[in-house]
Amino acid sequence: MKEKIYKMSKQDKLREFMKGLPREEPSQDFTRKVMDRVSLEMKKTSTVYQPLISIHGWLKIAFGLLLLGIGVAILRNYFPGGEAPSVLQPLYSIDFTQFLKPFNLVTKALTNLSPTFLTCLVAISLLLLVDQVSVRFIRR
Amino acid sequence: MDRKSDTYYIAKVLEGDAGSFAQLVEKYKHMAFSLSMKIIGRWEDAEECAQDAFIKAYRSLDSFKGSAAFKTWFFRIVYTTAISKVREKKTNVVSLEEYKLSDTEMLDTENAVGQLSSEERSVQLHKAMERLDPDEKVILNLYYFEDLPVEEIASIVELSASNVKVKLFRSRKKLYGQLHSLLKCEGALL
Numbered sequence: 136m137k138e139k140i141y142k143m144s145k146q147d148k149l150r151e152f153m154k155g156l157p158r159e160e161p162s163q164d165f166t167r168k169v170m171d172r173v174s175l176e177m178k179k180t181s182t183v184y185q186p187l188i189s190i191h192g193w194l195k196i197a198f199g200l201l202l203l204g205i206g207v208a209i210l211r212n213y214f215p216g217g218e219a220p221s222v223l224q225p226l227y228s229i230d231f232t233q234f235l236k237p238f239n240l241v242t243k244a245l246t247n248l249s250p251t252f253l254t255c256l257v258a259i260s261l262l263l264l265v266d267q268v269s270v271r272f273i274r275r
Numbered sequence: 276m277d278r279k280s281d282t283y284y285i286a287k288v289l290e291g292d293a294g295s296f297a298q299l300v301e302k303y304k305h306m307a308f309s310l311s312m313k314i315i316g317r318w319e320d321a322e323e324c325a326q327d328a329f330i331k332a333y334r335s336l337d338s339f340k341g342s343a344a345f346k347t348w349f350f351r352i353v354y355t356t357a358i359s360k361v362r363e364k365k366t367n368v369v370s371l372e373e374y375k376l377s378d379t380e381m382l383d384t385e386n387a388v389g390q391l392s393s394e395e396r397s398v399q400l401h402k403a404m405e406r407l408d409p410d411e412k413v414i415l416n417l418y419y420f421e422d423l424p425v426e427e428i429a430s431i432v433e434l435s436a437s438n439v440k441v442k443l444f445r446s447r448k449k450l451y452g453q454l455h456s457l458l459k460c461e462g463a464l465l
Contacts, residue, residue, distance in 0.1 A: 148385055149447060153419035156397050161308035161322055166300045169329045173293055176333060 203229075281345040288336055300329055303346070306421060307353045313416045314357035314409045324360050328353040343430060350423075350431045354413060361409055376452050384455040399461075403453035411446035418443055 162168070188196075207229055214227070245253065279298075287295035307328055311321040331352050339348055376384070388396055404412055413432060417423045425443070429436045 148389065149450075150419045152388060152396060152400055153415070155393055156400055156420065158305060158420075159309050159312040159318075159321070161304050161325060165304050165308070165322070165326070166297055169300045169304075169326050170294075170297050172326065172330050173296055173333055176330065177293055 282341065285336060285339065285345065288333070293333075296329075296333055299332075299345070299349075303349060304329075306346075307349070309420070310350065310353050310413065310416060311357045313404070313412045314354070315360055316405060320360060321357075324357050325353065328356045331356060344427075347427050347430055350417070351433075354431055358409060376448065376455055380455060381448075381451050384451050384458065387458050388454055399454060399457055402457055403450055406453045407446060407449060411442065411449060414439060414442050415446050415450060 203226075207226055210223060210227055214223075248256075281299065281302075284295045284298045288299075304325065307325040308321060311324040311328070312318070315321045315324055328349070332349050335352075339345065388399065391399065404415070407415070410432065414428060417428045417431065418425070423431075425436050425439050429439045432439065434442070
């Protein structure tokens with residue numbers, strides 16, 4: 136019992152000694168420094184951009200268009216004279232040549248160019264492609 | 276000034292009012308810095324460590340479930356940040372052999388420390404604390420300086436309450452051992 140009292144009193148003495156130690160103080164502008172870093176953190180999180188249509192979205196759209204094209208091709212093959220049922224008429228009437236018109240204009244313009252210019256164009260395009268492939272896949 | 280509870284400011288920060296975090300910084304900066312200082316021992320590193328701890332707390336504030344007090348949760352962050360900083364830099368870990376003091380020697384040391392002027396006592400205590408392991412410094416600091424109960428210290432340092440009690444007892448003994456050797460060198464003890 137005596138020993139217990141002695142230990143307790145010693146513990147209290149140490150508390151008294153420790154309490155006498157001066158508390159270390161951080162710098163005057165500690166809060167400002169932390170808050171500056173907090174606002175940096177906020178900026179970091181606010182500069183995350185997300186595309187409106189994700190890669191998966193674009194793949195789904197492409198797949199849908201492909202299915203539509205195949206559907207229309209099958210339909211035309213099945214009803215060659217245009218006698219498709221009225222429900223399928225809107226699909227039947229889609230004219231894909233309208234979508235290809237801009238490409239036709241480009242190919243027409245290309246045929247008017249000289250063979251030397253065309254060779255240079257193809258070479259530069261290939262170099263750009265190789266560069267992009269190396270940046271995106273190989274240098275990683 | 277009207278001081279609101281920690282949970283009020285935490286809710287505000289989570290709602291998007293980052294400015295409310297300043298209230299928590301203001302409230303806990305002294306304790307965070309003091310604890311970092313006890314573990315690291317260098318002013319610049321301790322300041323950086325305390326700041327890092329606040330930023331870590333800010334980032335993971337949404338994971339604070341409120342099962343423990345914010346103070347305990349935050350002290351745990353300060354403790355782990357400071358300990359990893361010490362391990363990273365491998366500084367200030369001066370582990371000396373344990374001094375086996377008899378009860379009489381401990382009592383003599385205690386009396387000798389008590390007779391020192393408050394300034395000299397602070398210097399000697401500081402020196403003796405510096406010679407302890409980071410874990411020992413933390414436990415002594417949290418128990419004697421911050422007045423935290425053993426259970427709260429246990430959740431900060433991730434030990435059981437009984438382990439903390441054992442460590443507390445050993446650290447105290449080691450501290451007295453260091454004080455004994457320091458005072459002997461100074462001639463304050465025979």
